Amino acid sequence: MSTLLAFLLTLGVLVVVHEYGHYRVARACGVKVLRFSVGFGKVLWRRQKGDTEFVVSLLPLGGYVRMLDERETPVAPHERDQAFNNKPLWQRAAVVAAGPAANLLLAVLLYAAASWLGTQELRPVLGAPAAGSLSERAGMRAGDWVRAVSRDGTEWQDVESIADLRWHVTQAALGGERLQLMVSSAQGQGTHNLVLDLQSVAGQEVEPALMQRIGLGAPYSEPVLGEIKRDGPAERAGLRAGDRVLRVDNVPVMDAGSLRERIAASVRNGEPQPMQWQVERRGQTLELTVQPRLHGEGPRAIGRIDAYVGRPAETVLVRRGPVDGLVQGAQRTWEVSALTLQMMGRMLVGEASLKNLSGPLTIADYAGQSVHQGLSYYLGFLALVSVSLGVLNLLPLPMLDGGHLMYYLFEGLTGRPVSELWLKWLQRGGALILLLLMTLALSNDLARFLGQH
Secondary structure, three states: OHHHHHHHHHHHHHHHHHHHHHHHHHHHOOOOEEEEEEEEEEEEEEEEEOOEEEEEEEEEEEEEEEEOOOOOOOOOHHHHHHOHHHOOHHHHHHHHHHHHHHHHHHHHHHHHHHHHHOEEEEOOEEOOOOOOOHHHHHOOOOOOEEEEEEOOOOOOEEOOOHHHHHHHHHHHHHOOOEEEEEEEOOOOOOEEEEEEEOHHHOOOOOOHHHHHHHOOOOEOOOOEEEEEOOOOHHHHOOOOOOOEEEEEOOEEOOOHHHHHHHHHOOEEOOEEOOEEEEEEEOOEEEEEEEOOEEEOOHHHOEEEOOEEEOOOOOEEEEOOOHHHHHHHHHHHHHHHHHHHHHHHHHHHOOOOOHHHOOOHHHHHHHHHHHHHHOHHHHHHHHHHHHHHHHHHHOOOOOOOHHHHHHHHHHHHHHOOOOOHHHHHHHHHHHHHHHHHHHHHHHHHHHHHHOOOO
8 A cells, every 4th residue: 555655646746746847837938728637537626726727637647737729729819829839939849848847857856855864875885796797807805895986097986875886887887888996895994996897788677686797786794693593503503693604614704695695505405414614702713513404495495594694784874965965966867867868779779678668567666665765765766757757758759748849849940830740640650659668668567576577
């Protein structure tokens, strides 16, 4: 239920802001607005205010602003100067562009508000990279603290959290660029540079698995044991809470993540194998034999020791002041807009996977997740969707705001509007393209939920 409510709230806010942009500029240009509708279909609520009827309709997937227009309905002679079609070209273009512009402005404010509230983020100290990953080949090791990143080796940007690092990596990966990392030890001692060559992952689907392929997985967690369950393999082996694991089968243990992987992989031929552990306890080094238990069946069987492995990753509060927050909001809106256009361009020419296209089910799922994480996270998610909506509506496709702007560009260059015949065929073509995009996005959503992506 919370996911559904978060989804409806997200759609409601974005639709109202988008249509209000059209409405406000239309009124400023002297256009008579007949109806402001949130949703389509059967009217659930209505209110008349001046010349405009405000309504909420049954289907919440969009909205519209209906303006006085001689092409749609007869207009009385005394109202012709208020008809949209009789306004100068620049005013018509301004009214059309105002919707996407409102979404982009909203995104700036939402990103700024999220940064003003602040969020608890994971410190950018990384666990052991996956074997054979780009990060491992670049020389990254467990406990490396990424302090800054650079694309040219000259201009460096500070990295405040793992989320911040993943954003920089995502941008570089989509562009197939090399990203330089300035890293130090987890204690902040010493610095050196690493280079991630992300050309090999350019255009791949943006998902958590992409970060795993790059080698940016879980944050660093010390290989220290927490709660030990009674009568479990860990207790029977003599392990205690607070034990620091140094080696397993004479192989050094770098972090909790790699230790969990070793435990899970202890199954051979359907049976868990005993493991020789070296642990540090109160300054003493102990040698213990740990016999994991079997969990699961067949090829999915893994080893378990019934103990909490690792300490909680360290977090930092990321918060900005009023001016810095606005600057960061504008910068992030610009970056997300450019990234969205870049991704769309790559999908169009076949350089990026069409699986990156998401639909309403994915949006609803992410909306619910962000609400549970807190207000700042939800505002950031709302900003991301607002940017996507603004950019999507500016695409030069008939039926979208960008398509109408293309009509006005043609009119401005030729001195005559697009013919009615061409408008009719362009509208049909645009409707077909949008239908195909919606079908693809929905099929991607279903594939994600069924675990096929």
